[in-house]
Amino acid sequence: SAVISQKPSRDICQRGTSLTIQCQVDSQVTMMFWYRQQPGQSLTLIATANQGSEATYESGFVIDKFPISRPNLTFSTLTVSNMSPEDSSIYLCSVEGLGLVTEAFFGQGTRLTVV
Amino acid sequence: RKEVEQDPGPFNVPEGATVAFNCTYSNSASQSFFWYRQDCRKEPKLLMSVYSSGNEDGRFTAQLNRASQYISLLIRDSKLSDSATYLCVVNDEASGGSYIPTFGRGTSLIVHP
Numbered sequence: 765s766a767v768i769s770q771k772p773s774r775d776i777c778q779r780g781t782s783l784t785i786q787c788q789v790d791s792q793v794t795m796m797f798w799y800r801q802q803p804g805q806s807l808t809l810i811a812t813a814n815q816g817s818e819a820t821y822e823s824g825f826v827i828d829k830f831p832i833s834r835p836n837l838t839f840s841t842l843t844v845s846n847m848s849p850e851d852s853s854i855y856l857c858s859v860e861g862l863g864l865v866t867e868a869f870f871g872q873g874t875r876l877t878v879v
Numbered sequence: 880r881k882e883v884e885q886d887p888g889p890f891n892v893p894e895g896a897t898v899a900f901n902c903t904y905s906n907s908a909s910q911s912f913f914w915y916r917q918d919c920r921k922e923p924k925l926l927m928s929v930y931s932s933g934n935e936d937g938r939f940t941a942q943l944n945r946a947s948q949y950i951s952l953l954i955r956d957s958k959l960s961d962s963a964t965y966l967c968v969v970n971d972e973a974s975g976g977s978y979i980p981t982f983g984r985g986t987s988l989i990v991h992p
Contacts, residue, residue, distance in 0.1 A: 794977050795973070795977045795979075797979070797980070799982075805984065806966060806982050806983060806984035806985045807923070807966070807982040809979070809981075812973070812979060856922055856923075858980075860970075860977060860978055860980070867913055867925045867928065868913075868915075868923075868925075868968065868980045870922040870923055870924070871922065872921075872922055873921075873922045875920070
């Protein structure tokens with residue numbers, strides 16, 4: 765299993781500003797995932813972050829808006845840039861377990877409100 | 880595009896009822912399958928893995944039908960505490976032997992007295 769510490773747990777931000785969310789994992793993992801979950805919706809994958817390479821973004825998400833860092837195998841950040849009220853959402857980081865049958869482990873989530 | 884489809888519900892059932900959720904997935908090469916539970920304002924947490932042979936954990940039974948690309952979750956003797964959103968998750972192999980999970984939109988369950 766993996767224990768993930770995600771912070772901040774919540775924030776209220778002014779439009780036009782940026783927020784960086786951090787995830788720290790208690791073990792080394794190859795891939796980390798960043799998700800967005802809007803109210804009443806399921807999780808939408810923003811990007812996959814591998815250590816030592818650029819993140820891979822899903823359709824509809826771009827690096828300029830959601831820059832990601834992955835400096836080592838236990839840490840990653842997601843920045844929500846130039847925020848607007850439409851960015852209000854829960855942001856979750858996730859890692860996979862080890863072995864063939866892998867489950868995902870999640871951080872506690874960051875509840876972002878943009879005003 | 881890989882898709883995981885679930886009936887969003889909500890399913891509104893009385894205590895003690897049996898309720899079943901279904902999920903279909905589009906990628907026949909998908910590797911592993913899970914049901915997660917998400918409570919309001921919380922992160923998803925693993926409920927159980929799903930195997931072709933079917934697996935049972937107390938009141939919960941999960942089934943996988945690879946031929947039909949179909950996953951199910953059965954909850955017997957529903958409790959008030961079972962009220963939550965149940966997410967179907969399918970893992971697809973990525974480069975380097977890792978896996979990328981795709982989430983269904985979730986099925987909401989409300990168990991009432």
